[in-house]
Amino acid sequence: MPGLNKLLRGILKYRTNLQPHVLKQFQRVKDNPQPSSVMFSCMDSRLIITKMINQDVGDMFLVRNAGNLIPNNDSLSFDSVTTEPAALELGCVINKIRHVLVCGHSDCKAMNALYEMMDSVQKHEGTPLQIWLKRHGARTIVKYKELLQVGGVGPIKFQAETPEKVFDAYIDVDNKFKPVDKLSQVNTLQQLQNIASYPFLRDKLESGLVRMHALWIDIYTGDFYMFCRDYNRFVLVDEESYQNLLDDGESVTDY
Ligand SMILES: [Zn+2]
Known part of the structure; x- marks a missing residue:
């Protein structure tokens, strides 16, 4: 099996090249790991x-999950809890992490599937992937339709x-991306609203102890974009934009 072979060979390579470094890092952070962010990204193998x-x-x-979706608090119950809010609690409450990032990307297979179901998201049927996307992507579709109504x-x-903290977003102003990629950008921003729906984060979000950021990767070029609330759009992350993006996202009070 070539897949397994590649995986096992990778572990052998890790043992030779990386394990000594990782071991040192384990020892360094052993008693006091201080992760600085919680990230939700798509599970796409290219990322x-x-x-x-x-x-x-x-x-x-x-x-990581299909479509970098974070279920809204209103879909949470004892019988239908998902890992994403649990991860937010573990990260931001127990570990006091201050930055939450959502990372979407172009040519997303999950967003392709959601795009194709745009007019049937209210039909409560489908495969596990379809149900996941319909249930937690329905708000994204609403937002995307709003975007179409105002000219795209x-x-x-x-x-x-x-x-109270509402921001305007312009999507793909230069019209570089396909409709499904625009949907993916809308989806990435919608997840910030879903994260903010959790009561256990409310105080931290209100006081600025936790800040949220949207990242987006263009799979065709490898470029990273970050949503800048100053500019109301995704901005290419490079040396030129770095300081602006940092200032835009760093207004966080220290613990
Ligand atoms: Zn994806």
Whole structure:
């Protein structure tokens, strides 16, 4: 089986090249790991996210699923809890992490599937993937339809940390991306609102102890974009935009 062979060979390579470094890092953070972010990203195999953004042992909590969706609080019950709110609690409440990131991407297979079900999301039927996308992507579809109604660029409004903190978003102003990629950008922003729906985060979000950020990767070029609330759009992350993006996202009070 070539797949398993590649995986086992990877572990052998890790033992030779990386394990000594990882071991040192384990010892460094052993008693006091201080991860600085919780990230939700799509599970797409092309996103080797920790490698791409140079994260090391102890740096971040990472949750991956189909479509980088975070279920809204109103879909949570004892019988239907999902891992995403549990990860938010573990990260932001127990570990006091201050930055939550949602990372979407272009050519997303999950967003393709959601896009195709745009007019049937209210039909409560389908495969597990379809049900996951319909149940937790329905709000994304509502927002995307709003975007279409205002000409496909925006602005459309999203709620951020609190119901009072609303921001305008323009989507793909240069019209570089396909409709499903625009849906993916809308979806990534919608997740911020879903994160803010959890009561256990309310105080932290209101006081600025926890801030939320939206990232988006263009799979065709490998470029990272971050949503900038100053500019109301996704901005290419590069040396030029770095300081602006940092200032935009860093207004967090220290514990
Ligand atoms: Zn994806």
